[in-house]
Amino acid sequence: MNKRQSPKASTRRPARATKTGSGSACKPADGNAIQPLIAQLLDALGEDPKRNGLQKTPERVAQAFAFFTKGYNQDIREIMNGALFPLEYDEMVIVRDIDFYSLCEHHLLPFFGKCHIGYIPNKRVVGLSKLPRIVEALSRRLQVQERLTVEIAETLKTELNPLGVGVVIEAQHLCMMMRGIEKQNTIAVTSHMLGGFRKQQQTREEFLKLIGRSA
Numbered sequence: 001m002n003k004r005q006s007p008k009a010s011t012r013r014p015a016r017a018t019k020t021g022s023g024s025a026c027k028p029a030d031g032n033a034i035q036p037l038i039a040q041l042l043d044a045l046g047e048d049p050k051r052n053g054l055q056k057t058p059e060r061v062a063q064a065f066a067f068f069t070k071g072y073n074q075d076i077r078e079i080m081n082g083a084l085f086p087l088e089y090d091e092m093v094i095v096r097d098i099d100f101y102s103l104c105e106h107h108l109l110p111f112f113g114k115c116h117i118g119y120i121p122n123k124r125v126v127g128l129s130k131l132p133r134i135v136e137a138l139s140r141r142l143q144v145q146e147r148l149t150v151e152i153a154e155t156l157k158t159e160l161n162p163l164g165v166g167v168v169i170e171a172q173h174l175c176m177m178m179r180g181i182e183k184q185n186t187i188a189v190t191s192h193m194l195g196g197f198r199k200q201q202q203t204r205e206e207f208l209k210l211i212g213r214s215a
């Protein structure tokens with residue numbers, strides 16, 4: 001399934017499993033490889049990795065990063081498996097205010113906030129809890145907000161074949177808050193609209209209204 005096997009495949013995982021994010025599973029983060037690197041980082045920061053408070057830090061950081069990137073091991077097909085139900089319902093379905101935490105791939109710092117998803121079913125609906133699970137799988141990896149937004153929308157398009165999909169993400173980025181421009185209250189908003197959400201202004205406006213954003 002994974003066509004991106006390169007000679008280095010054993011040490012390097014593809015940045016994204018597939019174009020839509022509906023990808024094959026990757027190997028988990030290698031905690032044993034991460035630990036000495038964190039010890040080196042502490043040393044390079046001028047710290048003493050052997051001092052009391054830091055002795056277990058490499059182990060803890062390795063575990064934390066495995067958690068932050070666990071989405072690489074989650075297979076969208078598996079998540080969706082058996083969760084589609086035939087239903088004659090052609091009104092908009094919205095799950096809004098889905099909390100997420102991701103890591104900015106430029107600074108390895110968190111960006112986090114809320115994701116809102118809407119879709120118009122095409123003779124079948126998906127179990128509602130699957131939408132947050134898709135957000136979780138695609139956000140728990142190195143990302144940029146724009147790509148995360150597109151990947152969630154495209155994944156739903158691929159998996160549900162709906163009449164339309166809209167995804168809006170509102171996020172705060174620690175790389176903007178605690179470094180660089182140091183703006184504390186800036187929210188980055190990204191959206192990706194497909195099908196009816198893109199073509200019909202009324203549909204788009206209804207979606208934006210229902211997620212609490214004016215059109």
Ligand SMILES: [Zn+2]
Pocket residue numbers: 104105106107108109173175176
């Ligand atoms: Zn950043």
